[in-house]
Amino acid sequence: MSNNIYLKKGLNIPIEGKAALNTRKVIAPDIIAVKPSDFRGLVPKLLVKEGEKVLAGTPVMADKMAQDILFASPVSGEVVEVVRGEKRKLLEIRIKADSTQEYVDFGVRKPSELNADGVRKALLESGLWPALVQRPYGVIANPQIKPKAIFVSAFSTAPLAADIEFALRDEFADIQAAINALNKLTDGGIHVSFDARTYSGTPFHKLENIIPHTFSGPHPAGNVGVQIHHISPIRKGETVWTVSMVMLAAIGKLFRTGKYDVRRKIAITGPRAVEPAYVSCVPGMAMKEFAWFYSEPEKLRFISGDALSGTSVGKDGFLGFYDNQVTILKEGNDYEMFGWAKPFRTSQFSSSRTYFSWLTPKKVYDMDTNLHGGPRAFVVSDVYGKVLPMNLFPVYLVKACLAGDIEKMEKYGIYEVLPEDFALCEYVCPSKINIQSIIEDGISLMLKEMA
Amino acid sequence: MNGLRKLVDKVKPTFEKGGKLGFLHSTFDAFETFLFVPNTVTTKGAHIRDCVDLKRVMIMVVISLVPAMLFGIWNTGYQHSLAYGLDWGFWPIVGYGLVKVIPLYLVSYIVGLAIEFTSAQLRGHEVNEGYLVSGMLIPLIVPVDVPLWMLAIAVAFAVIFGKECFGGTGMNIWNPALLTRAFLFFSYPSKMSGDTVWVGGLGAGENAWCGGPVADAFSGATPLANPTMAGLADHGYSLLNMFLGTVPGSVGETSVIAILLGAIILLGTGVASWKIMLSSVIGGLAVGYLGYACGATDLPGYYQLVMGGFLFGTVFMATDPVTSAQTECGKWIYGFLVGALAVTVRIWNPGYAEGMMLAILLMNTFAPLIDHCVISCSISRRAKKVKVAK
Structure with missing residues (x-):
């Protein structure tokens, strides 16, 4: 492709523990959890009670602010526990899966025969709407608006990220169906960004009804935020949506089979994973379920996601929705x-x-969670820009967030970023500043002030 | 190794909150983290972190200053021996240099670190490594004979008012080491300028060290005091002398070779900005040749680079990441203006022989403004581009 976007800045982190390209096990779910904390800024409303029976696709909670946005149970079974925290904050809905899975039947539909409302309704009622994430701020998309465009990153550059081509190679038709459906929701088209190195080899370059782009460069070239920045930057007042390939597959399955089927191949990775490989499971899977991948869990950190911007869930935690x-x-x-x-x-x-x-550029390292130093003020000025392939001034944006200065945050580009885009800045920071959480706080402030 | 760790663990409770010496917590922490990378783990954001920290960055700057310091020690002795016609060998020269330079370091570090530790203690912060560099720089940019009490006051002034008042390392506007020098320069001008302050022992009149009179041919003036071809020739300063650094001047600033060694370390490790160094040299050369072309001086532009503190300032002081411009484009502008202003002062201002210190301090002041302009331009340019693309 001629319009390849070449990103020079960034860093591939040489961490050991890449998952081998085979599926070691299909995990039959036992107790899984649906977690409101997977969704930025969500105020949940509980829809089920302990002891209630649910099917895969039964809504278990809703967005209190927009109650037509539902969140479904990924398995059929019984709600065994509703875990609450301080001030009765809803933390987890735990569901014990039955041995045979039953699905709510949403009916097979052909995307080409649906209009925008039909697609929207299908996604909302099935609980797959939360797959659509809105920029700015990275919150669940607002069903009332029409986005400027929808963006999909067809590759990931994050440390040890799952190989999308391997994980989704059987789901080409589902992804195509999802793209056909989502095309109804926007006039701007669906921009899909591919890795330039594997573009011609990947089956996904045959996808139709998309606007393809290719990117080359180190991490974070695979971050959808970085791609949007180079394809069509978000200005104040504009909204775009993003959706991952994994969620596209689930959306496609909904239209093609009528089921809420979010089962996916996930990569178990990291320096302390024994023979890292893929497993097939549903989101909400407990970390205990793949115990044969590790030993001495007390000394380990379990991260749902990648080592840079994933969430530490603990040995008793659960895999996140996305x-x-x-x-x-x-x-x-x-x-x-x-x-x-x-x-x-x-x-x-x-x-x-x-x-x-x-x-030793080829060497991979056994990295741990040590901070490697004490927290300090910003001193070195040029390390951050070297790992952020965006036309922004990272330190200035971070300082604006620290100061809570909304005008400056806007000026320095808060609309275009999510914490994950700053993960590398945080990684390389010699002053050990928690940049991602500063950006997160900035986004929370924007959400509060702009609401 | 484990023994040491056990010892530290044993005394640690004494220094923790509620312990007998709890008020010395920051001090203890500073020493502990000097020996051991702490066992803190990431709690928010990226779970893994790069193993580089400020201690590593700062120690690289300190290492890069070692050649200039070693040469400064030797040159201090060498200039003294030259001034009194003593014909010393290597070891007496180094011995004299050590006797002169070590007290400067002691004063610089003891006064500066005492203030740093105290203020970290008062604020409950960890002690920042920044002063390790400032403390290393200060003795290298003062005349060797500066009275120690003056140096102590100047260091205290720079650290308290130049740094801690702003919130410590990372928050300061001006380079603390240069502020020390500026304080000395304006408070005690008789010890900071003239022909007698640059060579050890000369300021005291008759030499108390060896009893001999000053050698006839020796003036003690730095090359900058007579910045003409004839003036340099009169004092026997050739380009080679100035390149090697065997001329009078502040302790560490004279040798181009030693400074270039430091520059190689700084650039190789990526600690200092090559943009600032290069643009400062370009600025110095540009104005140097401009002065040469319009007859304000008969020295070709490159002389300006090897004389006085130009190169030392360019390599070690202008590149201070905290007080220099932070944007990449701003660094070019900032560096160029540092070099250009320094040479402008040298050529056109008869009041000051050397302009590097003032040029850097002035540009430190303006660095935030440069960044502001660069960022505003970049943002409005991008906004226009997005509009056009629409």
Whole structure:
């Protein structure tokens, strides 16, 4: 393709534990959880009671602000526990799955025969609407509006990310059906971004009714936010939607089979995963279910998602709604003698040339969760821009977020970013500043003030 | 190794909140983290982090200053020996240099770190590594004979009013080391300028060290005091002398070779910005040749690079990431203006022989403005582009 977008800035993190391209097990769900915390800014409304029977596709909660947005149970079974936190905040709806799965029948529909309202209704009633994420802010899409366009990233560059081609290779027809359906919801078309290196080899380049783009470059070239920035930047007042390939497959299945079927192949990865590989399971799966992938769970961190912007869920936690990857890391709560003063420190990776890991570009590292230093003020100014392939001034945006200055946040581009786009800035920061959570707070402030 | 860890763990409770020496928490923490990378894990955001931290960055700057420091020690002794016609060998020269330079370092670090530790303690922060660099720089940019009490006051002023008042390392507007020098320069001009302050022992009149009189041919003036071809020749300063650094001047600023070694380390490790260094050199050369062309000086532009503190300032002071421009485009502008202004002061202002310090401090002041303009331009340019694309 001629209009390849070449991104120079960024960093591929050489962490060990890439999943081998085989499916080690199909996990029959036991107890799974539906978690409101998977959705940014969601105020949930509970729709089921403990002891109630549900089918796969039965709504279990709704968005209190827009009650037609439903969230469905991924399995059929019985609601065994509703977990609440402080101030009765809803944390998890735990559902014990039956041995045979039954699905709510939403009816097979041909996307080509539906209009926009039909597509919208099908997605809302089935609980698949939350698959659509709105920019700015990364919240669930508002069904009332028509987005400028819909963006899909057909590859991921995040550390150890699941290989989309492998994970979804049997679901081409589903994805095509989903694209046909979503095309009804926007006039701007569906922009799908491919990895330039594998574009001609991937089956997905045959998808129709899309506007294809190719990107090349290190992480975060696969982040949909970065892609939008280069394809069609979001200006104030505009909204675009994003959806992942994994969710497209689920949407396609809804139209082709009439079922809410979110089963997917997920990659179990990370330096502490034993023989990392793929498993087939539903979102909400408990970390305990793949116990043969690890030992000594007390010393480990379980991340639903990738090591940069995933969520730490703990050994008793559950896989997130959008995620198709689990990363297992060692908790780095030990002291390292003379760490920073060692001339070489070859067991650690650094993108900085003050160490020498740039001499061994092929090496992969057993990374842990140690912070490798103490928190400081911003000192070094040029490291952040080198890993952010966006025409923004990261430090200025972060400082505007810290100051809570909405006017400046707008000016510096808060509409175009999500915390995940700043994950690498946070990774390389020698001052150990929690940049992602600062951006998250900034977005929360915007949501509050702009509501 | 484990023994040391056990020892630290044993005394740690004493320094923690509620412990007997709890008020020294920051101090203890500073020493502990000096020996051990702490066991803190990530709690928010990215679960894995790069192993580089500010300690590593700062130590690289300190290492890059070592060649200039070593040469400064030697040159201090060498200039003294030259001034008194002593014909010393290598070791007496180094010995004299050490006797002169070590007290400067002691004062710089003891006063500066004491203030840093105290203020970290008061605020309950961790001690920031920034002063390790400032403390290393300060003795290299003052005349070797500066009275120690003056240096102590200047360091205290720079650290308290130049840095801690703004919130510590990372928040300061001006380079603390240069602020120290500026304080000395304006408060005690007699110890900071003239022909007698740049060579150890000369300021005291008759030499108390060895008893000999000053050698006839020796003036003690720096090359910048007589910035003409004839003036340099009169004092026997050739381009080679100035390149090697065997001329009088502030302790660490004279040797181009030693500074270039430092520059290689800084650029190789990516700690300092090559854009600032390059554009400052370009700025210096441009104005240097402009002055040469219009007859304001008979020294070709490249002389400006090797004389005085130009290169030292360019490599080590202008590139301070906190006080320089932060945007990539701003760095070009900032560096160019540092170099250009420094040479402008040298050539056209008869009041000041050296302009580097003032040029950098002035541009430190304006760096935020440069960044502001660069960012505003970039944002409005992008807004226009998006509109056109629509």
